[in-house]
Each structure stands twice: as C-alpha cells, then as structure tokens.
Amino acid sequence: MKRSVWRDFTIGIIEENPLFSLVIGLCAALAVSSKVENAIFMGVAASFVMVASNILISLIRKIIPNQIRIPVFIVVIASFVTIVDLSMKAFFPAGYEALGVWIPLIVVNCMILGRAEAFASKNGVIRSIADGLGKGLGYTLALLVIAVIRELGGTGQIVAFENTIVSLKGFQPPQILQSFPGAFFTFGILMGLLRKLQRKGE
Amino acid sequence: MKKILYFLRLSLTLMLVCGVSAGALAATYSITQPIVKEREDREMREKYEDLLKIFKVDGAMLEESSEALEKGKEVVEGLEAVFDVSKDGKKIGVVVMTGSSGYGGPVKAAVAINNDGTIAGIKVLDISGETKGVGSRVIEEPGFIEQFTGKAVSDPLKISTDIDAISGATITSRAIAQDVGDAAKVFKEFAVSGK
Amino acid sequence: MQRLFLIFLAAFLINNILLIRFIGLCPFFGVSSRFETSVGMSMAVVFVMTLATLVCWGVWNFLLDPLGVGEFLYIPAFILVIASLVQFVEMVIRKVSPTLFKAMGIFLPLITTNCAVLAAATESVKPGFWKLSLEYNYGLGEALIYTIGIALGFSMVIIMFAAMRERIEIAPIPRSFKGFPIAFIAAGLSSLAFLGFKGLFGI
Numbered sequence: 369m370k371r372s373v374w375r376d377f378t379i380g381i382i383e384e385n386p387l388f389s390l391v392i393g394l395c396a397a398l399a400v401s402s403k404v405e406n407a408i409f410m411g412v413a414a415s416f417v418m419v420a421s422n423i424l425i426s427l428i429r430k431i432i433p434n435q436i437r438i439p440v441f442i443v444v445i446a447s448f449v450t451i452v453d454l455s456m457k458a459f460f461p462a463g464y465e466a467l468g469v470w471i472p473l474i475v476v477n478c479m480i481l482g483r484a485e486a487f488a489s490k491n492g493v494i495r496s497i498a499d500g501l502g503k504g505l506g507y508t509l510a511l512l513v514i515a516v517i518r519e520l521g522g523t524g525q526i527v528a529f530e531n532t533i534v535s536l537k538g539f540q541p542p543q544i545l546q547s548f549p550g551a552f553f554t555f556g557i558l559m560g561l562l563r564k565l566q567r568k569g570e
Numbered sequence: 571m572k573k574i575l576y577f578l579r580l581s582l583t584l585m586l587v588c589g590v591s592a593g594a595l596a597a598t599y600s601i602t603q604p605i606v607k608e609r610e611d612r613e614m615r616e617k618y619e620d621l622l623k624i625f626k627v628d629g630a631m632l633e634e635s636s637e638a639l640e641k642g643k644e645v646v647e648g649l650e651a652v653f654d655v656s657k658d659g660k661k662i663g664v665v666v667m668t669g670s671s672g673y674g675g676p677v678k679a680a681v682a683i684n685n686d687g688t689i690a691g692i693k694v695l696d697i698s699g700e701t702k703g704v705g706s707r708v709i710e711e712p713g714f715i716e717q718f719t720g721k722a723v724s725d726p727l728k729i730s731t732d733i734d735a736i737s738g739a740t741i742t743s744r745a746i747a748q749d750v751g752d753a754a755k756v757f758k759e760f761a762v763s764g765k
Numbered sequence: 766m767q768r769l770f771l772i773f774l775a776a777f778l779i780n781n782i783l784l785i786r787f788i789g790l791c792p793f794f795g796v797s798s799r800f801e802t803s804v805g806m807s808m809a810v811v812f813v814m815t816l817a818t819l820v821c822w823g824v825w826n827f828l829l830d831p832l833g834v835g836e837f838l839y840i841p842a843f844i845l846v847i848a849s850l851v852q853f854v855e856m857v858i859r860k861v862s863p864t865l866f867k868a869m870g871i872f873l874p875l876i877t878t879n880c881a882v883l884a885a886a887t888e889s890v891k892p893g894f895w896k897l898s899l900e901y902n903y904g905l906g907e908a909l910i911y912t913i914g915i916a917l918g919f920s921m922v923i924i925m926f927a928a929m930r931e932r933i934e935i936a937p938i939p940r941s942f943k944g945f946p947i948a949f950i951a952a953g954l955s956s957l958a959f960l961g962f963k964g965l966f967g968i
Binding site for chain 1: 888942946
C-alpha cells in the first residue's frame with residue numbers, strides 16, 4: 369500500500385515526531401531550547417538542510433553506486449550545512465553567535481542522515497520533499513514547545529527578534545528551567561506526559 | 571579488470587561529488603564573505619564610538635595601541651585591547667578592554683581612565699556567561715557601575731570595602747572590580763609612563 | 766602545564782560534554798541502558814575522538830588553513846575525516862585484535878554520527894568555537910588535551926549513568942515514564958550536580 373504524499377508530510381508531525389517519538393536529534397534540541405528565538409533558528413536551519421538534502425539525494429539516488437552512498441550523503445548534507453552556516457553568519461549574525469558550534473553539528477544530527485538513508489534514497493522527489501518538510505516541521509514544533517516552556521517559565525517572558533511577545537507580570541520565574549538541568553527535566557516530563565496521552569487515545 | 575573499472579567509477583563519482591560541493595561552497599562563500607566583512611567593520615566602528623561615549627568628551631579620537639597591549643599582557647592575562655584617547659592632538663586618557671572570570675564565563679569590560687588617573691567610566695561589554703537576573707544585575711542595577719566613576723586608580727577599589735557588591739552576585743561584582751583593577755595596573759605600568 | 770591541566774579539567778568536569786553541553790546525547794541515551802555496552806562505547810569514543818582531533822588538526826593546519834579554504838570547507842572536510850577514520854579503525858581492529866573488536870566494534874559505526882566527535886574536533890582545532898574563559902592557543906598539545914578531557918568526561922558520565930539506569934529499571938515508576946522519560950529526569954538531576962563544578966578554579 370502506498371502512502372499519499374500528504375500522509376508523508378503529516379506523519380512527521382505527531383506519530384513520527386523526530387524528537388518525542390523517535391528520540392533522535394536530541395542534543396541540539398536540548399541545547400538551543402532555552403530561548404524561543406534560538407529554537408526557531410535551529411528548527412528552520414535543520415529543516416532547510418533536511419529538505420534540500422532530501423531533494424538532491426532523491427534526484428541523484430539512481431546514479432550513485434550503492435557502496436559509496438553514505439559518503440555521498442554525508443558530503444551533500446555537509447555542503448548544505450555549510451551553506452546555512454555561511455548565510456547565517458552573513459544575514460543573521462545574532463543567531464549565528466547564539467547557535468555557535470550547533471550549526472556545524474547539524475551535519476551529524478542523526479535525524480537528517482537517517483531520513484536521507486531511510487527515505488530519500490528510496491523515494492521520488494515530491495515524496496522526499498513532503499517527508500523532509502513534515503519531519504522538519506515536527507522537529508521545529510517540538511523545539512518550540514520546549515523553548516516556550518523554558519523561556520516563559522524560566523524568565524517570565526518571551527523575547528524574540530527584539531520584541532517582547534509575552535510577559536507575565538507578578539510571576540517569580542523558577543530559573544532552573546533556563547539552566548541545563550531544566551532542559552532535561554522539561555523534556556523528560558513532556559515525553560512522559562505525551563506517552564500517557566497517546567496511551568489514553570488507544 | 572572489471573573490478574578495477576568498478577572501483578575507478580566509485581572513486582570518480584565520489585571525487586565528482588566532492589568537487590561540485592567544494593565549488594558550490596566556494597561560490598556561497600564569495601557571496602557571503604563581503605557581507606560579513608562589512609558588518610564586522612561596522613561593528614568595529616560602532617564599538618569605537620561606544621567606547622568614546624564613556625569619556626563624554628566631544629570630538630575625541632581613539633587609537634589602538636598595540637605596543638601597550640603587548641606589554642600589558644605580561645601583567646594582565648585577560649587584556650584584550652588598549653586605546654589611546656586624544657583630543658585636538660593631545661592625549662587625554664586611555665580605554666582598556668579586559669576580561670576576567672566571572673561565575674559562568676568571562677566578564678569583559680572597557681575601562682576609561684583619564685590622564686590624571688581617575689576613572690572616567692566603565693562599560694560592561696560581555697557578561698553572557700552570568701546567570702540572568704543574578705549576575706546580569708551588575709548592568710541592570712543603576713549605581714553599581716557608577717560607584718567606580720571618579721575614583722582614582724590608585725585606590726584599592728576592593729569589593730565590599732570600597733565598592734558595594736550586588737547582593738547575590740558577588741562573583742560577578744568581583745569580576746568587574748578585577749577588570750577595573752587590571753585596567754588600572756595597565757594604566758599605571760605602561761600607558762602613561764611610555765609617553 | 767598548569768594551563769593544560771585547567772583545559773583538561775574544563776573539558777572533563779566543568780563543561781562536561783553530556784550533562785552541561787548536551788553534545789552526544791543520542792548515543793548516551795541509546796547505549797547507557799546496560800553497563801557493558803556503555804563501557805564498550807566509552808572505549809570507542811575515547812579512541813576515535815583522540816584520533817579524529819589529531820587528524821583534523823593536521824588537515825586544518827597543513828591543508829585547509831594554508832589554502833584559505835577552511836572557512837567554508839571545514840564541515841565537509843572534518844566529517845569526511847571522521848567517517849573514513851571510523852571505517853579505517855574498524856578494519857584495523859578487526860584484523861589486529863578480534864577481542865577488542867568484539868568489545869567496541871559494533872559501536873564504531875555509531876560514532877560517525879556522534880556529534881561529540883565532530884564538536885571536539887571543531888572546537889579544539891578551528892578558531893572561533895572555543896568559548897571558555899581560558900586562553901587557548903590552538904596548538905596540537907592543547908587540542909589533544911582538550912579532546913581527551915571531553916572523551917573521558919563522556920566516558921565517566923555514560924558509565925556512571927548506566928549503573929544508575931540498571932537500578933532505575935527495577936524501581937517503581939509510573940508506566941508512561943518508564944525508559945526514556947525517567948532517564949531524562951535522572952540526567953537532569955545529574956546535570957544539576959555537575960552545575961556545582963561551575964566556577965571551580967575560576968574556569
């Protein structure tokens with residue numbers, strides 16, 4: 369049975385959400401989620417790399433000999449990551465500074481190589497785009513959820529792109545949410561709750 | 571023979587992929603690099619203007635002194651830059667940029683010192699490693715930084731005897747005082763005696 | 766000498782790559798459920814990471830930087846170095862020492878996508894990524910010490926954590942929190958403990 373393109377797209381958002389269900393691409397998710405702004409940068413950057421590499425890999429999948437497909441995938445992904453790295457340095461210096469070593473590390477985000485190997489190398493361009501977009505969106509949304517909890521809870525306000533979006537008055541924020549342990553706690557508890565919800569649905 | 575050809579094909583494909591990728595990246599780099607360079611230049615100029623503002627003197631000029639920096643590094647580890655400040659060709663003071671360790675990273679500050687050895691002003695440049703809402707209060711709370719202004723660099727400027735620390739942020743406060751002390755050291759040792 | 770020690774300590778404890786910086790978490794949660802696997806993984810990481818930094822240091826200082834292409838080719842170059850290194854090490858170990866291969870062989874392919882290796886190589890070799898308040902000169906000695914510190918920090922935490930998870934496994938936990946979620950919360954508590962090292966020796 370063949371899945372529809374739309375299904376390829378939507379499955380990445382909840383059921384096969386890269387972060388909460390598949391538990392891959394974790395490192396970056398925890399590290400950059402202390403601020404909503406950084407989460408957006410990271411989500412968009414990773415999604416771009418994933419969609420772009422999915423497109424290219426599905427285009428060249430038939431001419432690449434099987435033995436060297438992994439090195440080729442790595443080069444393709446590394447090139448797109450570098451493009452993101454250079455462009456962010458030029459156009460979004462604040463984001464570049466904030467993400468730091470995490471931009472080159474998108475290359476080893478297991479999620480991207482995983483999708484290239486498991487999906488784009490076996491499917492056509494349109495479906496690969498849908499898959500990349502879906503997984504990218506799922507990843508970005510998951511990042512955003514964590515970042516909103518951590519920034520709003522940890523600092524009492526959300527400041528993104530120099531605008532204060534939400535500000536809680538008279539709320540003494542528990543700073544632990546902003547710190548490193550807070551990322552683990554937030555993620556662990558979110559994941560547990562999500563599983564509980566999923567089990568109830570069954 | 572067939573096997574050799576096959577391996578040749580493998581390595582050629584791989585080389586081709588790498589070559590194309592390198593070319594594409596070089597092209598991207600040639601587009602983004604001028605933009606980055608321009609921004610860096612602009613930030614440098616803005617930084618200079620910001621440093622001058624500490625002096626509150628109109629028409630002053632900044633000039634980086636690499637000589638004082640080199641000598642100063644021997645006595646102050648975190649020293650980053652030393653600027654001579656002059657007005658109408660006459661030297662009126664120095665700005666010393668230096669850093670020391672705070673709670674979670676370097677605490678960097680620019681300290682402006684008048685020729686007569688009084689502190690003209692301080693600008694905290696980087697406290698990104700400090701805890702938000704705790705260490706960051708050294709710049710958020712008016713009055714802490716102002717305590718230094720006008721004091722002579724020959725004073726000890728010790729936290730909690732000469733300078734009131736921000737309560738709860740003693741480490742960051744101490745790091746700022748350390749920066750000021752380091753700047754004073756540089757000023758006393760080199761910046762003046764050389765001229 | 767003192768500075769080398771501080772660099773080591775900063776990488777090993779104070780900025781522990783797993784608990785403070787979240788780099789390399791995927792293999793961390795993947796293999797830390799059993800004690801033996803975590804020991805095998807640690808060995809492989811220490812070995813590959815040190816080699817990778819060594820080679821990347823050479824590639825950067827003798828190839829990329831002198832040619833002026835480092836700024837835009839370092840990501841593909843470093844990751845290819847690491848990937849081929851892993852393959853090579855796997856081949857050598859399989860030939861030379863079957864016992865060692867049995868112990869850490871299956872973890873080697875996993876390491877290619879272990880961000881910790883790339884992070885260690887990038888930070889210790891390429892200027893611009895070093896973020897600690899210590900001075901750092903990008904010499905080979907410091908790069909190696911830094912990497913070894915990271916690798917040992919990774920090993921210590923992963924082994925410690927495996928011991929913990931084996932006990933958590935038999936503890937009464939709400940069903941939804943079994944497995945990953947409780948592991949995250951445990952990691953959070955360990956991370957909290959590691960925060961205590963912050964500011965040690967002024968690093």
